[in-house]
Amino acid sequence: MDKKLVLIDGNSIAYRAFFALPLLSNSKGIHTNAVYGFAMMLNKMLQDEQPTHILVAFDAGKTTFRHETFQEYKGTRQKTPPELSEQFSYVRELLKAYGIPYFELENYEADDIIGTLSLQAENEEFAVKVYSGDKDLTQLATGQTTVCITRKGITDIEEYTPDHILDKYGLTPLQIIDMKGLMGDASDNIPGVPGIGEKTAIKLLKQYDSVEHLLESVEQVSGAKLKEKLIEHKNKALMSKQLATILRTVPLELTMDRLVYNGPNEDELYDLYRDLEFKTLMEGLQRTSDPDEIADILFSIVEKPEQAHFEQADAVYVEMLDVNYHKAPITGIAVSGEGKTIFMRGETAAASEEFKKWAENSSIRKTVFDAKRTIIALRRHGIELAGVDFDVFLASYLINPSESPEDFAAVAKLHGETGIAPDETVYGKGAKKALPQEEVYAKHISAKAEALSRLDDTCRRELTENSQNELFDELELPLALILADMESEGVRIDTARLHEMGSELKKRLAEMEQTIHGLAGTEFNINSPKQLGVILFEKLGLPPLKKTKTGYSTSADVLEKLASSHEIVRYILDYRQIGKLQSTYIEGLLKVADPDTRKVHTRFNQALTQTGRLSSTDPNLQNIPIRLEEGRKIRQAFVPEKSDSVMFAADYSQIELRVLAHISRDEKLIEAFKQGLDIHTATAMEVFHVDEDGVTSNMRRQAKAVNFGIVYGISDYGLSQSLGITRKEAAEFIDRYLNTYPGVKEYMDTIVRDAKEKGYVTTLLNRRRYIPEITSRNFNLRSFGERTAMNTPIQGSAADIIKKAMIDVADRLEREQLASKLLLQVHDELIFDVPKEEIDQMERIVPDVMEHAFELDVPLKVEYSFGPTWYDAK
Known part of the structure; x- marks a missing residue:
């Protein structure tokens, strides 16, 4: 296990906890808020960090070696509230119960102990995490040491690394000391240079690197007043930098062996929590691997x-x-x-x-x-x-x-x-x-x-x-x-038809296997990625796009990119798809169908997806592949329960784009839907500046890709892959689209900004999705968060609307005492078992109910059909 040392600024965290929480006390009148907050911080920190070594450092007293330099150091600090002072002994008891060592040393501050130990740990190849509420400690950040500063309360942490400090201030960690030298620190009563704030200090340090170099070059500083201040208060600047510098050579008799963390004594913790009346924390200790202790x-x-x-x-x-x-x-x-x-x-x-x-x-x-x-x-x-x-x-x-x-x-x-x-x-x-x-x-x-x-x-x-x-x-x-x-109702399966399709697919697979072997010029195991890789990338000379530990990657995304390079690739993709149909759907459906009723009973997952969409399992009826005709034909096996009934399917038309129009309030998009235009043709007309007759099939295809891509937060790269164009062309297309529909651009910008402020987005019906990635310093995670913020309100609102439609339809069927039954929901589609004598009523009722499930600024549109099987109802 990698060595990790966690160093905690005890005084700072206790202060933070005390002021972050309301003034709590137990039945004995002992104030407990700082102890409780400290315990919460420790729980989260231990869970997040899993340290091998740990220490909490405390200030030993009011005077330190810094007072010899500047007697007024920290002289403006208010006296510690007695309600907090009485809790420090309990904080130490808490640390004992946790098995966490703590240390203080006369004449030195906790910062100096932490600075010395972090340097010692770095020399011994430890990863180091420092926890404090004091930004002075950020000067300790290195490639091995991360400084975690509490923001709100005691568990909201901002991690300072050299890269983060550079992003935030444009400085190195050691220049934080110079910044304090120039601007001072009111909380520690470090004077700095009067009139110089953070902004000016950073600007000067970017030009002159350090206080010393700045003062040596003071004649070059622009601005007469600023130059005058620097000359007049030169000694204050140098002293302030000295006061702000954490000492990293404190004479400690602490070795890393004394800081090993072996975990808490749960009995001691439980007793302390009981005395302090921390009920929730007590209950947390009752979770055990012994069933007798339920x-x-x-x-x-x-x-x-x-x-x-x-x-x-x-x-x-x-x-x-x-x-x-x-x-x-x-x-x-x-x-x-x-x-x-x-x-x-x-x-x-x-x-x-x-x-x-x-x-x-x-x-x-x-x-x-x-x-x-x-x-x-x-x-x-x-x-x-x-x-x-x-x-x-x-x-x-x-x-x-x-x-x-x-x-x-x-x-x-x-x-x-x-x-x-x-x-x-x-x-x-x-x-x-x-x-x-x-x-x-x-x-x-x-x-x-x-x-x-x-x-x-x-x-x-x-x-x-x-x-x-x-x-x-x-x-x-x-x-x-x-x-x-x-x-409970389930859906009837025509098992005879499934067996028939299974035979057809086996024959089709055998034919495709022969074709693939012929194109390859040799026989090989098509299902073996290793053998397939040799055929494609060595024998046929196709460009290997990705490699794995075991050889060439033949994943679906790789093959899709190579589809135009050789006709064998498309056959292989289709072969895999048909093989999946055979194993997952033909054999899979036969396996789960009830032998007596010939019905399958899928399980709808109502509390799984973050967008609110339903999914289904055992069997998954929402992902039957329909790109190939063989996949679409699987739906021929789904039939009504009785011979005098039909399968009736009703599908929302472009519901997510309609939701986008409503949420973005884009005038052109709204008008296109209100006029009943083909939205992809309408988009192509706007983007390419042509009339309806001038829209080619390729223009419409591109418009369709970007229309649906916008819903999913598509990037220029994603669109380029989808359309087979360059990223530059894709980026230009997206720009033209957003210029055409400025309301959409405004929506995207606003929703991302709001998500960064609130940490979540909501649908039209107030479903929430939290997006912590949106404030990540990692570009890829942040980009994911931004895309998620854009598409969740759209996808989630569409999911909410079809759920509302399901409730309204069920209510209407019951009120009108119809025998028709709702069997399945597949994305934007509802599938019913309908007696033939009720078809006329269902043609009237279902579209009416679905189209009025939720009132948008654009009309909802439902398309429906029916037939003897689900396949025929499409």
């Missing part, structure tokens, strides 16, 4: 539910060990409320009329974890769960979609509930996954149910703070119930 709660294992009283329960948790809840047996069910928690085995609950009566009572409001999963699991046992009022899993996803784990303990921890053991702790993982003793897993499941009510309160409060209650109550939760119905 959070202790009062619960009862019920053998005869008919004797139990469910009336007061308001939360239910259903446990299954397998992720596929369409098939997995129920391990156990726990219901909780009013301080009472009941556990039942799965088969016990399923056979209980009392539990069924409670579960199906819609007047009893219930909190669950993953409503869709819970509803389907109980439905398989003849229980129709009603009254679902809150879903902690869905709420957590909305609050921050970038943090959306599926494990209950991980979700709970995000919202302050740290007493729940991870499932792996209780059941194991992989091949070792199994049920422990009933008492153990019953307690675990009960702990989840018991935590749901508290999580309900916490998550509702967070949704309110984010203004997302409407998004949750009116969109995501109702949608979960609809998705549960869709998944």
